Amino acid sequence: xxxxxxxxxxxxxxxxxxxxxxxxxxxxxxxxxxxxxxxxxxxxxxxxxxxxxxxxxxxxxxxxxxxxxxxxxxxxxxxxxxxxxxxxxxxxxxxxxxxxxxxxxxxxxxxxxxxxxxxxxxxxxxxxxxxxxxxxxxxxxxxxxxxxxxxxxxxxxxxxxxxxxxxxxxxxxxxxxxxxxxxxxxxxxxxxxxxxxxxxxxxxxxxxxxxxxxxxxxxxxxxxxxxxxxxxxxxxxxxxxxxxxxxxxxxxxxxxxxxxxxxxxxxxxxxxxxxxxxxxxxxxxxxxxxxxxxxxxxxxxxxxxxxxxxxxxxxxxxxxxxxxxxxxxxxxxxxxxxxxxxxxxxxxxxxxxxxxxxxxxxxxxxxxxx
Amino acid sequence: xxxxxxxxxxxxxxxxxxxxxxxxxxxxxxxxxxxxxxxxxxxxxxxxxxxxxxxxxxxxxxxxxxxxxxxxxxxxxxxxxxxxxxxxxxxxxxxxxxxxxxxxxxxxxxxxxxxxxxxxxxxxxxxxxxxxxxxxxxxxxxxxxxxxxxxxxxxxxxxxxxxxxxxxxxxxxxxxxxxxxxxxxxxxxxxxxxxxxxxxxxxxxxxxxxxxxxxxxxxxxxxxxxxxxxxxxxxxxxxxxxxxxxxxxxxxxxxxxxxxxxxxxxxxxxxxxxxxxxxxxxxxxxxxxxxxxxxxxxxxxxxxxxxxxxxxxxxxxxxxxxxxxxxxxxxxxxxxxxxxxxxxxxxxxxxxxxxxxxxxxxxxxxxxxx
Numbered sequence: 001x002x003x004x005x006x007x008x009x010x011x012x013x014x015x016x017x018x019x020x021x022x023x024x025x026x027x028x029x030x031x032x033x034x035x036x037x038x039x040x041x042x043x044x045x046x047x048x049x050x051x052x053x054x055x056x057x058x059x060x061x062x063x064x065x066x067x068x069x070x071x072x073x074x075x076x077x078x079x080x081x082x083x084x085x086x087x088x089x090x091x092x093x094x095x096x097x098x099x100x101x102x103x104x105x106x107x108x109x110x111x112x113x114x115x116x117x118x119x120x121x122x123x124x125x126x127x128x129x130x131x132x133x134x135x136x137x138x139x140x141x142x143x144x145x146x147x148x149x150x151x152x153x154x155x156x157x158x159x160x161x162x163x164x165x166x167x168x169x170x171x172x173x174x175x176x177x178x179x180x181x182x183x184x185x186x187x188x189x190x191x192x193x194x195x196x197x198x199x200x201x202x203x204x205x206x207x208x209x210x211x212x213x214x215x216x217x218x219x220x221x222x223x224x225x226x227x228x229x230x231x232x233x234x235x236x237x238x239x240x241x242x243x244x245x246x247x248x249x250x251x252x253x254x255x256x257x258x259x260x261x262x263x264x265x266x267x268x269x270x271x272x273x274x275x276x277x278x279x280x281x282x283x284x285x286x287x288x289x290x291x292x293x294x295x296x297x298x299x300x301x302x303x304x305x306x307x308x309x310x311x312x313x314x315x316x317x318x319x320x321x322x323x324x325x326x327x328x329x330x331x332x333x334x335x336x337x338x339x340x341x342x343x344x345x346x347x348x349x350x351x352x353x354x355x356x357x358x359x360x361x362x363x364x365x366x367x368x369x370x
Numbered sequence: 371x372x373x374x375x376x377x378x379x380x381x382x383x384x385x386x387x388x389x390x391x392x393x394x395x396x397x398x399x400x401x402x403x404x405x406x407x408x409x410x411x412x413x414x415x416x417x418x419x420x421x422x423x424x425x426x427x428x429x430x431x432x433x434x435x436x437x438x439x440x441x442x443x444x445x446x447x448x449x450x451x452x453x454x455x456x457x458x459x460x461x462x463x464x465x466x467x468x469x470x471x472x473x474x475x476x477x478x479x480x481x482x483x484x485x486x487x488x489x490x491x492x493x494x495x496x497x498x499x500x501x502x503x504x505x506x507x508x509x510x511x512x513x514x515x516x517x518x519x520x521x522x523x524x525x526x527x528x529x530x531x532x533x534x535x536x537x538x539x540x541x542x543x544x545x546x547x548x549x550x551x552x553x554x555x556x557x558x559x560x561x562x563x564x565x566x567x568x569x570x571x572x573x574x575x576x577x578x579x580x581x582x583x584x585x586x587x588x589x590x591x592x593x594x595x596x597x598x599x600x601x602x603x604x605x606x607x608x609x610x611x612x613x614x615x616x617x618x619x620x621x622x623x624x625x626x627x628x629x630x631x632x633x634x635x636x637x638x639x640x641x642x643x644x645x646x647x648x649x650x651x652x653x654x655x656x657x658x659x660x661x662x663x664x665x666x667x668x669x670x671x672x673x674x675x676x677x678x679x680x681x682x683x684x685x686x687x688x689x690x691x692x693x694x695x696x697x698x699x700x701x702x703x704x705x706x707x708x709x710x711x712x713x714x715x716x717x718x719x720x721x722x723x724x725x726x727x728x729x730x731x732x733x734x735x736x737x738x739x740x
Contacts, residue, residue, distance in 0.1 A: 037693045038686075044697070067664065067689040074665050075685060083681045294437065295444050311453045315445060316408075319437040323407045326696045327414070 002210050003087075003142060003183040005242040005263070009352050013234075013261040016351040019054070019242060021087040021141050022181055023079075026054035027348055028242065029258050031249065031340040032089060032266040037062050038072070038082040040337075041271050042330040045084045051306060051338040052345070055087045055142070057266045060134050061096035061126075065119055069137040077139030089266070090140035092131045092173075092187075094147050095215075095247070108148065110165065128169040129176045136179045143177070144213065145170040147187040152220040159191045163200045174207055183210035185244060188233045191216055192225050201236035211242040214262070218247045226253070230260045237261075251280065251343055251367060255360045258347050270340055274332035277321040280339040284368045288332065293318045306338035307331075372580050373457075373512060373553045375612045375633070379722050383604075383631040386721040389424070389612060391457040391511050392551055393449075396424035397718055398612065399628050401619065401710040402459060402636040407432050408442070408452040410707075411641050412700040415454045421676060421708040422715070425457045425512070427636045430504050431466035431496075435489055439507040447509030459636075460510035462501045462543075462557075464517050465585075465617070478518065480535065498539040499546045506549045513547070514583065515540040517557040522590035529561045533570045544577055553580035555614060558603040561586055562595050571606035581612040584632070588617045596623070600630045607631075621650065621713055621737060625730045628717050640710055644702035647691040650709040654738045658702065663688045676708035677701075 004020040005028075017028045032055045033040045033048060040048060040056060048056060058078060063069060075081040078088050097106065097113050106115040112127030131146035147166040150159060166189050177184050186209035190196030204212065214233045217226045230245065237243050242263045248254065249267020257265060270280070277288040281301045286293075288300070299309040300317065308317070308331040320328030343363075350359035374390040375398075387398045402425045403410045403418060410418060410426060418426060428448060433439060445451040448458050467476065467483050476485040482497030501516035517536040520529060536559050547554050556579035560566030574582065584603045587596045600615065607613050612633045618624065619637020627635060640650070647658040651671045656663075658670070669679040670687065678687070678701040690698030713733075720729035 037689070037695055039690060039695050039697045042696050042700070044700075062693075066693050067685070071665055071685060071689075075667055075683065081683075081686055081689075083686070295441055297445055313445065313451075315437070315441060316451055316453070319407070319441075319451075320409060323432075323436050325407055325409045326412050326699075327409045329696075330412070330414075 001181060003242070005211070005240060007239060011351040011354050011356040012259065014258045014347070014351050014356045015261055015263055016348045017242070017263060019263070021055070023085055023087045023141065026087070028263040029254070029344045029347055030054045030264055031254065031337075031344050032057045032264060033337050034059075034266055034268045034271065035082070036268070037066065038078060040333070041275070042326060042333050045082070045086075047307070047334055048084070048086070048337075051334060052341050053086065053337065055089050055264070056084060057089045057091065058082075058138070058140065059093070059096060060090045060131060060138065061093035061100070063090075063138060064093060064134050065117060069134045073137040073139070079139070087141040089142040090135045090138055090144065091246070092144040092146040093126055093134070094131070094144075095149050097126055098149050098151075110168075128173040132173045132177050132184075136177070136182065139179070140182060142183045142185060142211065143179075144185050145173045145187050145209070147189055147215055149189070149215055149219065150191065152191065152216075152225075154191065156193055156196075159189075159193055159196055163189045163196050167200065167203050170204060170207060174209070185209055185211040185213050187213040187215040187246075188237075189216045190229075190233070192221065192229060194232045197229065197232035198236060201233045205236060205238060209241070211244060212237045213244040213246050215246050217245065223253070223256075227256050227260070230257060230262065234261045249340060251340065252364060254340065254343060255347070255363060258344075259356070259360060265344075270336035271333045274336050275329045277318075277328070277332065278336075279332050280336050282363075282366050288314060288318050288321050288328075290318075300332070300335050301339065304335060304338060304342070306335050308335040371551060373612070375581070375610060377609060381721040381724050381726040382629065384628045384717070384721050384726045385631055385633055386718045387612070387633060389633075391425070393455055393457045393511065396457070398633040399624070399714045399717055400424045400634055401624065401707075401714050402427045402634060403707050404429075404636055404638045404641065405452070405454075406638070407436065408448060410703070411645070412696060412703050415452070415456075417677070417704055418454070418456070418707075421704060422711055423456065423707065425459050425634070426454060427459045427461065428452075428508070428510065429463070429466060430460045430501060430508065431463035431470070433460075433508060434463060434504050435487060439504045443507040443509070449509070457511040459512040460505045460508055460514065461616070462514040462516040463496055463504070464501070465519050467496055468519050480538075498543040502543040502547050502554075506547070506552065509549070510552060512553045512555060512581065513549075514555050515543045515557050515579070517559055517585055519559070519586055519589065520561065522561065522586075522595075524561065526563055526566075529559075529563055529566055533559045533566050537570065537573050540574060540577060544579070555579055555581040555583050557583040557585040557616075558607075559586045560599075560603070562591065562599060564602045567599065567602035568606060571603050575606060575608060579611070581614060582607045583614040583616050585616050587615065593623070593626075597626050597630070600627060600632065604631045619710060621710065622734060624710065624713060625717070625733060628714075629726070629730060635714075640706035641703045644706050645699045647698070647702065649702050650706050652733075652736050658684060658688050658691050658698075660688075670702070670705050671709065674705060674708065674712070676705050678705040
């Protein structure tokens, strides 16, 4: 079946809902861990369940290149391949094509994008149809339309052409999408231009996708501009479909996103930070390699209920990270993901209680970015 | 308390026993996973329990350098520091000093060994007393005497001087060892020289250690010589103490060791192989990066009961290893360790049934080294 979004409670524009999927129902807002190459780096599926992870994201571009969508189809789809029986969202590959392709050289034509593999430099050509066909073979629960994701800033003229092409690409993808068990999301682009965001949102909504993403954020713009991009897009999106802010995983950005009506977030940030010895705490990020933690025998975050914080000390994790032991990255990945998942859990409660603004203000007061 | 060894059953020289420790009783022969830097690479303590790991080994040299024995003492000892409530054995640091020290330049004097750190090149001096004092602070359950581990081959004259010094070092270590909850093992050296092995064994046994190691194997000698080294040492060791063959973890070597009366084995081999995509199977080692596994949707070893073999396919693990995802190393580490632990479990059963020789022959027939 397709996903269904059920709105439970609103507090201002902030929404507490339920996302019904083929692999269970999950309350929103959610934060989705990123499993780029069909694995959330260092973690097992059981560990994802333990931190109450809901949807996991996998990257179409990476899986297309390795091991190839046919191998995953022959395995019985992505769930079987990676032994994950929760819902999976695949992106379109668009973002990676624009950010990862070798030498950033790409040639965008009406048909699709010519570029070179970041692994071996071989020539590749990705089209809206191919992106959907790959995602069909991967058999994810939620697929994304193939869009152009321009950097920030580009000229109004360029962005106008780009959003028009992105809409044509969205329609082409929709035309070949035939998987009744896979939902398809449309993506709103338009950069910082209010009228282009409006046009993109309204035209994309006319296509009647199963959900909507706000794209083109976290591409170089400042925070204020990013929040405005959300404002300029979200008011045209229907209430009965989920809204997904792509690539955003900073705690403050999650709060700002929820405040504006976002239901779904994803980001490589928490696991990437973990691999660099950084941990989220209620008082901001800390660097576990810091000498001051050498004999700090307290948990990373003593308010946290995760495996890392229940059993290990900063001193041990510091030792692991200094000694380049991957168990350290694993522990911090568990903690950082759980931190964001607890954040959205608490956000949901505050929406129910009509105290979202207070919760947000309180969190932000404590959380001073270091 | 000190460890106690209880002999249950013999089949030829092969022994099935029980090792009573501060952290539970474990049947022997055992294979001990190596947690060099207070972590068995990529794995959690819970995963070690799940594969029925008994004793875990940690390296004194590495922990002395990072994070330092005082930090671990302040944490409440190694068990608390690494969250492992099973028995821990620490080596003396001797082997690492001789194999890892920067540029292999070392200066062996009667007092101890001068060498340089493999991390930053700073000058270090390790003595038999210091090794024991460090191990005392680490608070492992079993400590090892500081010995000289010469390469293979050295002259008879050199080896004679070396075993005599190793005995003097053993006695000096014993003199400063004062931890009533920590057992201390003596180490038999002597290379391939039958009379030196006899002398070393007899003199070491006179010191009345809690257990005995056979050292100086796996240092360059051929297999036949290694097995002879065991033969020339073990006959002088008492029946009521455990015998430990250091640094040996090849399945065939474990069988040959048990046949000669060895109770304990350790090796970095299974976890190091895992990180290089190699897996043990009943038919020998396989390389998971091999293209032939690209669409092989069967487990690494379909006779295996481990987490890796119950839930994942060769195709998925191949993908993880090719894509350099550490979850692949983690899965193969679980499997390779479990493979050796199952091997010693089956060996124990065969000893009970008086069929060790048949078991050994059958295993070796199937297991063709690739």
